Amino acid sequence: xxxxxxxxxxxxxxxxxxxxxxxxxxxxxxxxxxxxxxxxxxxxxxxxxxxxxxxxxxxxxxxxxxxxxxxxxxxxxxxxxxxxxxxxxxxxxxxxxxxxxxxxxxxxxxxxxxxxxxxxxxxxxxxxxxxxxxxxxxxxxxxxxxxxxxxxxxxxxxxxxxxxxxxxxxxxxxxxxxxxxxxxxxxxxxxxxxxxxxxxxxxxxxxxxxxxxxxxxxxxxxxxxxxxxxxxxxxxxxxxxxxxxxxxxxxxxxxxxxxxxxxxxxxxxxxxxxxxxxxxxxxxxxxxxxxxxxxxxxxxxxxxxxxxxxxxxxxxxxxxxxxxxxxxxxxxxxxxxxxxxxxxxxxxxxxxxxxxxxxxxxxxxxxxxxxxxxxxxxxxxxxxxxxxxxxxxxxx
Numbered sequence: 001x002x003x004x005x006x007x008x009x010x011x012x013x014x015x016x017x018x019x020x021x022x023x024x025x026x027x028x029x030x031x032x033x034x035x036x037x038x039x040x041x042x043x044x045x046x047x048x049x050x051x052x053x054x055x056x057x058x059x060x061x062x063x064x065x066x067x068x069x070x071x072x073x074x075x076x077x078x079x080x081x082x083x084x085x086x087x088x089x090x091x092x093x094x095x096x097x098x099x100x101x102x103x104x105x106x107x108x109x110x111x112x113x114x115x116x117x118x119x120x121x122x123x124x125x126x127x128x129x130x131x132x133x134x135x136x137x138x139x140x141x142x143x144x145x146x147x148x149x150x151x152x153x154x155x156x157x158x159x160x161x162x163x164x165x166x167x168x169x170x171x172x173x174x175x176x177x178x179x180x181x182x183x184x185x186x187x188x189x190x191x192x193x194x195x196x197x198x199x200x201x202x203x204x205x206x207x208x209x210x211x212x213x214x215x216x217x218x219x220x221x222x223x224x225x226x227x228x229x230x231x232x233x234x235x236x237x238x239x240x241x242x243x244x245x246x247x248x249x250x251x252x253x254x255x256x257x258x259x260x261x262x263x264x265x266x267x268x269x270x271x272x273x274x275x276x277x278x279x280x281x282x283x284x285x286x287x288x289x290x291x292x293x294x295x296x297x298x299x300x301x302x303x304x305x306x307x308x309x310x311x312x313x314x315x316x317x318x319x320x321x322x323x324x325x326x327x328x329x330x331x332x333x334x335x336x337x338x339x340x341x342x343x344x345x346x347x348x349x350x351x352x353x354x355x356x357x358x359x360x361x362x363x364x365x366x367x368x369x370x371x372x373x374x375x376x377x378x379x380x381x382x383x384x385x386x387x388x389x390x391x392x393x394x395x396x
Contacts, residue, residue, distance in 0.1 A: 015166025051106025056331025076167030126263025137252025148242025196329035221344030251303030267316030
């Protein structure tokens with residue numbers, strides 16, 4: 001079952017990045033300005049803020065398989081609609097369909113996180129999380145590279161149709177899963193919709209993971225929103241954005257290797273904070289680079305560091321939290337990530353025309369650096385794993 005879960009995840013990852021590359025190029029060509037792709041990124045991330053909290057509750061109470069299958073099926077239909085709207089250049093409806101699909105994406109994410117410990121034993125958590133992360137990273141490596149190679153010869157709509165098909169295949173694979181139910185009695189379900197919040201805030205590692213996601217995804221999303229502009233201005237061709245995405249994917253692929261080889265016995269706050277800062281610094285340096293190879297190297301390093309703290313963080317979360325709270329606790333981390341994405345996308349849309357893409361990325365980076373340092377200095381430290389699950393948190 002683990003193999004089918006990973007296959008479903010990988011197929012949908014690959015298709016999603018084909019659409020991302022196709023649409024940023026298409027919208028940049030249609031609008032002829034940085035605002036078009038930046039607005040796409042905003043529409044892509046804004047609805048995700050709404051999905052994790054209800055998605056975590058649904059995953060814990062209805063079962064993660066039902067949620068992932070329903071969301072993947074609906075995403076396939078919406079992505080097919082995106083291809084139709086793109087063909088006729090109906091830009092407003094492209095944005096509406098993208099927003100709807102991304103809400104479903106965020107709704108499903110807690111369920112994916114809750115599925116892993118139900119499919120894999122504890123000693124394989126590192127391996128499965130590492131492979132899951134590697135599939136995501138390899139999709140960023142391979143799909144944008146495919147886009148860069150084939151977009152000069154085919155229409156963007158063809159890549160979007162391939163993405164729609166990938167969602168339907170993923171839904172069929174997920175529907176075939178029959179994971180084991182948690183062995184622990186359902187003692188935590190009454191803790192309420194926000195049951196994961198105090199668990200994250202009172203553990204140093206989980207809190208650093210949440211704030212690391214919030215801060216760094218803000219910076220990375222701001223850069224992603226203007227990346228096609230950077231490719232055009234600094235490197236000469238808008239389709240070079242595919243190679244930049246590929247560098248990100250390669251770094252993520254390498255960064256997942258240590259966790260695949262050995263499941264960490266303990267995941268602490270210090271390692272999360274160091275890797276978070278190591279992800280941020282190369283993005284800041286990217287702004288000053290005009291050589292494509294050096295730019296790719298910086299994005300490679302940033303992605304490598306990001307994958308290290310993210311994969312270790314997810315393993316630590318799954319080791320710490322009771323099975324019937326995993327959906328809602330995962331939702332807190334996902335929500336922090338999507339809030340960061342929203343902040344970065346809004347900053348890009350509102351500042352890029354007036355200040356330029358370089359200043360936009362630097363301003364967002366400065367704000368997020370302060371946030372990272374503050375969240376690392378203040379608050380409780382790590383809690384032993386055995387103290388997290390049994391605590392009777394009050395309902396929120």
